[in-house]
Amino acid sequence: MPLFDQLYNFASWLTQNREDAEDLVQETYAKALKGFSSFQVGTNFRAWMYRILRNTFLTSRSGLKAASTVPLDSEDDAQELAVENETPETILVRSCSSQLVQSAIDNLPMHYREALLLCEVEEMSYQEIAETLSIPIGTVMSRLSRARHTLRDHLVRKLQRTEAVLEGAREINHGL
Amino acid sequence: MVCESWREKLDTYHDGELSERQIRTFDAHVRTCLACSADALARVQMKRAIQVAGKRFTPNAEFRKRVQQSIAAKRERSFHLGWILAAAAAVFLVVGTLTSTYVGIRSRDRIFSEIADLHVATLASSSPVDVISTDRHTVKPWFQGRIPFAFNLPDLQNSEFTLLGGRMTYLGQTPGAHLIYDARKHHISVFVFQERSLPARLDEDSRAPKQLSFNMETWSQDGLRYFVIGDASAADVDSLAKLLKAAP
Numbered sequence: 001m002p003l004f005d006q007l008y009n010f011a012s013w014l015t016q017n018r019e020d021a022e023d024l025v026q027e028t029y030a031k032a033l034k035g036f037s038s039f040q041v042g043t044n045f046r047a048w049m050y051r052i053l054r055n056t057f058l059t060s061r062s063g064l065k066a067a068s069t070v071p072l073d074s075e076d077d078a079q080e081l082a083v084e085n086e087t088p089e090t091i092l093v094r095s096c097s098s099q100l101v102q103s104a105i106d107n108l109p110m111h112y113r114e115a116l117l118l119c120e121v122e123e124m125s126y127q128e129i130a131e132t133l134s135i136p137i138g139t140v141m142s143r144l145s146r147a148r149h150t151l152r153d154h155l156v157r158k159l160q161r162t163e164a165v166l167e168g169a170r171e172i173n174h175g176l
Numbered sequence: 177m178v179c180e181s182w183r184e185k186l187d188t189y190h191d192g193e194l195s196e197r198q199i200r201t202f203d204a205h206v207r208t209c210l211a212c213s214a215d216a217l218a219r220v221q222m223k224r225a226i227q228v229a230g231k232r233f234t235p236n237a238e239f240r241k242r243v244q245q246s247i248a249a250k251r252e253r254s255f256h257l258g259w260i261l262a263a264a265a266a267v268f269l270v271v272g273t274l275t276s277t278y279v280g281i282r283s284r285d286r287i288f289s290e291i292a293d294l295h296v297a298t299l300a301s302s303s304p305v306d307v308i309s310t311d312r313h314t315v316k317p318w319f320q321g322r323i324p325f326a327f328n329l330p331d332l333q334n335s336e337f338t339l340l341g342g343r344m345t346y347l348g349q350t351p352g353a354h355l356i357y358d359a360r361k362h363h364i365s366v367f368v369f370q371e372r373s374l375p376a377r378l379d380e381d382s383r384a385p386k387q388l389s390f391n392m393e394t395w396s397q398d399g400l401r402y403f404v405i406g407d408a409s410a411a412d413v414d415s416l417a418k419l420l421k422a423a424p
Contacts, residue, residue: 001244002297005235012233022239029247039389045300101229119191120223121230126193141188148187152222 001029003049006122010050013117014057016106024060028053047124047131054114054132104154112147119144182212186219284376290347291403292390295365298343298354305341305356315342315355323351327368327400328423336360337416348375357406357416364406364416371401393417 007028012021031052032039039048105113118124118132129140182205188194189202206213298304307318312329320326322344332339338358345354345367352369371378378394378401391413392405404417 001240001247002300004240004243008235008239009231009233013230018233021233022235025235025239026243026246029243033247045296049300098225098229101225102232105226105229116226117230120226126191144191145187148222151226 003046007049007053009121010114010117011053011057013105013113014054014110020060024053024057027056031056044128044131046122047128050118050122050132051134100155100158101151104151104158107154108147108150112143112150115140115143116147116151179209179212182209183215186212186216189216190219190223284378287347287374287376287378288392291365291367291392291405294345294347294354294367295390295405298345298356298365299363304343306343308341310339312339315339318342319344319353323353325368325370325400327353329355330419330423332357332419335415335419336412337364337419350374359406359408359412359416362406362408362412364404364408364413366416366420367403367405369401371396371399374401395421397421 004025008021008025011024011028012018015021015024028049032049035052039045105116108116114133115129118129119126124132126137126140130137133140135143182202185194185198185202189199194202206216307315309315309318312331316327316329319342329339336359340356340358340363342353342355345352347367347369350369350373352367355366355368357364357366378396390405390407391410392403393413394401394403395417396402402417402420404413404420406413
């Protein structure tokens with residue numbers, strides 16, 4: 001079965017529930033098999049499969065709920081977000097466990113999370129992401145930019161909280 | 177200001193979406209700018225951290241098996257429906273003759289369908305070929321010891337085709353060779369199997385069903401069955417087939 005592991009991973013990120021992810025993947029293959037004649041030769045097979053999976057998810061109950069949570073800022077006219085001179089990523093990446101990054105991805109709004117995963121995990125081009133999500137390339141770029149910015153902010157805050165807790169613990173130990 | 181404009185494009189650079197010219201200019205800039213090179217390194221590390229964290233969920237074997245079975249059942253069901261309709265029609269016409277004809281068609285269609293599936297699944301794979309070479313003298317010997325037969329590959333000089341590489345493949349439980357060619361940015365698959373090992377007999381004039389949506393040619397030569405399939409034009413598929421038929 002082509003793309004099985006990748007589709008399952010993506011479905012799990014979307015549904016955040018194992019059983020829902022399994023149902024979603026199973027339904028995706030059933031729809032793909034049934035509608036294979038609608039696949040246009042010469043177009044992107046991978047994007048086609050992901051599009052079926054995502055559309056199936058969006059019409060499910062959990063999908064409708066997730067899609068109704070949209071970011072407040074307008075993404076179409078978003079400027080590329082500049083990064084400050086002092087970049088905390090190096091410290092962050094060293095300090096962050098994979099679980100922390102996973103939790104930060106979990107906390108992203110669905111539109112940002114899916115664009116980021118298709119880009120970073122599935123290594124899709126902007127064009128492929130645009131085809132999969134049925135959005136213009138400019139929107140892909142702004143969603144990616146905002147996803148990365150939000151992820152980084154989340155990690156920075158998390159790290160600062162951890163630092164504060166550790167500092168507090170050190171002071172208590174020192175006092176004792 | 178130069179650094180600011182580059183920082184805005186750093187992620188696009190790492191995503192491989194800048195033009196060749198922009199990449200060269202950026203590479204030159206990074207060599208001389210400490211701040212940008214540190215920023216670029218940090219973002220690569222962040223990208224890798226997301227890649228690792230993003231590959232989080234793996235399907236278990238039981239679920240994989242369940243999906244495989246449900247797909248197989250669906251194929252079987254759709255086949256049964258077609259067969260029943262065909263048989264009903266046959267009763268009204270000439271029962272015996274048509275039944276055997278439909279069985280033959282069914283087996284042939286299944287082979288063509290499997291070939292199309294193999295072609296699409298391979299091109300969707302991140303590593304479509306096991307031996308990557310444009311040289312037939314590299315690709316052909318690679319199959320020795322891997323498949324139970326030998327075959328000839330044509331010289332592609334002065335043709336519009338380029339050999340991209342090859343891989344082993346299976347049709348049913350029959351091992352065969354799968355070669356991938358490029359023709360004007362279209363990928364064409366060539367499959368070679370032993371004729372006697374195939375799950376159904378194909379006549380000389382066997383034609384691919386129209387609903388495949390691919391151009392396909394098939395023929396038998398020296399005990400081997402060849403399939404050429406792709407979304408390239410029928411003329412290109414035909415030209416490649418002729419070159420293969422004439423291979424010394």
